[in-house]
Amino acid sequence: MKTLTFQKEFSVFQSLFLYFTFCLTTCFSMNTTTHLRKNHKRITLQKLSIVSIIIGFLCAFMAVCLKHLTEHYEAILFHKAATNWIFFIIFPVFGLSVIYFLRYYLFKKKENKGIKEIFESTESPTKKLPVYKIPSHFFNGLLTVVFGGSTGIEVSTVVASAAIGSVAQQKENVFKRHKTELICAGIAAGITALFNSPIAGILFAYEVISRKTSKTFAITSGLAVAVAYAFILILDEKPLFEVGVTTWHLHAFPYFLLLGVLAGANSVYLTKCVVYIKGRFTKIDNHATKIIIGSVIISASLLLFPQLYGEGYHAVKTLFVSSGSVVLTTSFVLTMIGILFLKPIITSITLASGGDGGVFAPSMFIGAFLGLLVATVLNTFFDANVIPLNFMIIGMAAMLSASIHAPFTALFLICGLINDYTLFFPILIVCLVSKTTAQLIYPYTVYTYQPKPAN
The missing domain is CATH 1.10.3080.10 (Clc chloride channel)
Known part of the structure; x- marks a missing residue:
């Protein structure tokens, strides 16, 4: 009888021991999983922050270069045309012809669709903005305007900036879920550098491209814009129009x-x-x-x-x-x-x-x-x-x-x-x-x- 009682007590003790061991193991496992998840989020956020800073600099540099090149050569060629009207006939056909040959022989025979290219990329998980879109929009936008085409470099800058963000997104697996955010970061930085307005950069990325906000959007666009704005401040970029507004009635x-x-x-x-x-x-x-x-x-x-x-x-x-x-x-x-x-x-x-x-x-x-x-x-x-x-x-x-x-x-x-x-x-x-x-x-x-x- 004593042996049987002892066996029962030992069995109960063993069950309790196993139960407590299970509880401890489960808690430890849950803590480890939570820790890993937090660590993964932290690492992802760090990587997104670093790539956003790089995107901000590259887009700002590209936008400033395109702006100054366009202003410089447009002024020269317009002066030539204003003093000799024959250039008003030569420049447009020359510019459009060069753009066509660049597109046909260098840029994979693909026409530039403007901002619609960005929508196609952000709305589809498979479509991407390829790297050649950066030089394509840069040079085609420049050539269009300086040779008299009646448009501007703003959309060319936007799409090229978006392509920089898209290319960055393709480099890391952890960025695949954040394609739209990185594209918007590039766009916001490009607009900031072009128009000397960080708020306009973020608002354009939100109002026209993303149309929704998130923590990741705020971090990536905010960092890219901050870097772009700091860059143009260092360069002492002047406003496009220097006017003296005094009051309104x-x-x-x-x-x-x-x-x-x-x-x-x-x-x-x-x-x-x-x-x-x-x-x-x-x-x-x-x-x-x-x-x-x-x-x-x-x-x-x-x-x-x-x-x-x-x-x-x-x-x-x-x-x-x-x-x-x-x-x-x-x-x-x-x-x-x-x-x-x-x-x-x-x-x-x-x-x-x-x-x-x-x-x-x-x-x-x-x-x-x-x-x-x-x-x-x-x-x-x-x-x-x-x-x-x-x-x-x-x-x-x-x-x-x-x-x-x-x-x-x-x-x-x-x-x-x-x-x-x-x-x-x-x-x-x-x-x-x-x-x-x-x-x-x-x-x-x-x-x-x-x-x-x-x-």
Whole structure:
């Protein structure tokens, strides 16, 4: 009996021992798993932080180089063309031809699709932005603008920056889940360096590309933008437009709203021009025919209005200086209307015939001219006593906001361009008005429009 009792007690003891051993092992295992998970997250975050810093520097360096090269050679070639009109005929056909041969023989015969390439990459787990997209957009954007193509380098910078982020994502397995975040980090850094506005860089990456935020997005974009901004501060980069905004008057507010509505309508005209003309050019199979048709129309427009050459920032800077002394004459009105009518057309033709670029610079160009025209008409016929310079700046922001459906990006981008926040509140309201107007008339931008499949 004693032996049996002892055996039972030993059995109970053994069961308790095994149970406690199991509990201890399970707890230890759970602690180890939790520790490994935390360690993995920490290592991933460290790697993402390091690669974001590298992306920020590379994108900023690339953007600054492209900006200065474009400004330098555009000024030289535009001066040549302004003194000898024959260059207005030679430059566009030469530039588009060189771009075609580069694309055909060097860049895998692939056409640049602009920001739509980024959407295709971020929306698909398999599609990537290949490394050749970096030199492709860099050189094609440069050649398009310096030889008179009526667009800007902004979209070329955005896609090349996105390609840098995409290539970085492909180098580490732990980055595969963060492709969109690293692409957005590159874009934010490129925009920051180009427009001297870190907030605009992050907002553009959010409003146009990602459309959602996360902890990883905040860390990667924040670090990339911080590095890009530090880089341009070290280089002492100056604002693109150095203007002296002193004040704005409350009585001008209804006129600002009018400008917002007009900018929204004009942005739809620009968008529909791009969509329609690109659609027509895609039906032309022969690339030589595209180049010839495009060059003839661009050259004819430049002969009529040299202000349309390249980005057009040279013309905007001239208007900023003379805006206070502009007088409403028949010649002035015809010039302004001609430019506002032709700019969307030749921008579309530049892109459709092989040029590289987008609607950033054209939108700001149109907005500046529209703002000056509206202010001059108001002062002449309605004794509105508004400040033309303010209308030019607000018009730039309003057109950009309506064209890309990104009011907050436009707000901080334009304030960064002039390095002045005096007009912050009116720009904010007008950007919202212009975007809403554009969406009510036509819900798409050149980035979001999808052609209907053929039946």
